[in-house]
Amino acid sequence: MINIENLTKKFGDNVVLSNISTTINKGEVVAIIGPSGSGKSTFLRCINLLEQPSNGHIWINGEEITHPKANKMEIRKAIGMVFQHFHLFPHLTVLENVSYAPVKVKHLKKDFAEKIAKEYLTRVGLMDKMDAYPNRLSGGQKQRVAIARALAMDPEIMLFDEPTSALDPEMVKEVLDVMKDLAQTGMTMVVVTHEMNFAKEVADRIIFMDDGRLVEEGNPNNFFTTPQSNRAKEFLEKVL
Amino acid sequence: MNLDFSQIVPSIPFILKGIGATLQFVSVSIIVGLVLGTILALMKITNKKWLKWPADIYTSIFRGTPLILQLIIIHFGIPQLFEYDIPVFMSAVLAFGLNSAAYVSEIIRAGIMAVDKGQIEAAEALGIGYRPMMFNIILPQAWKNILPAMMNEFITLTKESALVSTIGYMDIMRRAEIVGAQIYRNLEPLLFAGLIYWVMIFILTNIGSWVERRMRQSD
């Protein structure tokens, strides 16, 4: 469970997130939507401390990660992240990409880590690519490897930052399908996305952000049919 | 045309001995430059100001003044300041090593900075610590940018090494000058020295191109 209380993030004088409070329950799938520049990525990156919040508190399973003495590395082990541009390690094979962190960070034996890595590669349908280097993969395949890489750390929470925005349209589905499967296994997921159909279908809750604020949140049905705020109405008119 | 190489024939072994002398001090200088340059580069990429500053100042001084000036200051300044009669080999290695370190540190820094920032984020998000991230993720990728530039630095160093003849180090250049003085003909020994340098640089350049091709293939 993630508790967020009055989260504020400033870059210099620029207030990018202001006073965001919300709770994300275990097993919940939350879709974050909103216009570009509204702070969605920054919000996500505060949850695994890629950005240091300026103010406010975040607790994960009751433990405050924004505490000055909190151990960033320990926290990140439990949180997987998938980026828009994949960021696979280009000098490592697909199998090495997925097994590297379990060996280095969790100190698993190499064969054991590889066994786990293969299980996840099978799950994302890329077992046959395990010896390939990332530059041989399509965008959709790269993103599926990136998902496997994050899952191999056995995280409790998965963060996705526009995982399909850099993909050619024909590859979006294969990635969304993997994410749907993952949602069905009960993974806690926070997904920044522009895929409104995915948000409608898969998310348990929508968070709508604008200008660094959490403007509105609610279940997808209500949000998409009867948005409360004018900002959300305007946004939906543009994207739907 | 007044060109007669027959007179330098007896002195050829004497000049050729300079190859060893040149290679010896160039290779030691390269090692000094690599070690110090790597340390300086690591200082430059931290976000700790007190580490960055000295490294930046160092680089600025050694890149911003002529190498021959550095060489002569070291060779004649150290005896004056410390009353230590520094051997020419040591002066040569110090000047070239310290100078090369400045260039090497820039090559390494630039190579590291050219690696996509997303790689660091991905590593951090996986909980990978600074050292393994640096050594297993960032440096292996930076290496591709670093190695070709480094080969160029070695070639420049070898070529510029002839400067040490000015402080009396018995390298190829110095030996050619001595032979010239003995036989009262300067051009022929210098042309011969030029040939030796050209062959050495030719070989190094080819190794460099080979390295560069290999790096590009592995892309």
Ligand SMILES: Nc1ncnc2c1ncn2[C@@H]1O[C@H](COP(=O)(O)OP(=O)(O)O)[C@@H](O)[C@H]1O
């Ligand atoms: N590292 C940074 N330094 C300064 N400003 C930043 C940084 N990261 C993001 N911003 C600013 O924060 C705002 C929100 O960015 P972001 O969280 O990426 O929005 P979104 O993901 O919704 O498009 C933008 O105005 C952006 O310019």
Ligand SMILES: [Mg+2]
């Ligand atoms: Mg974004």
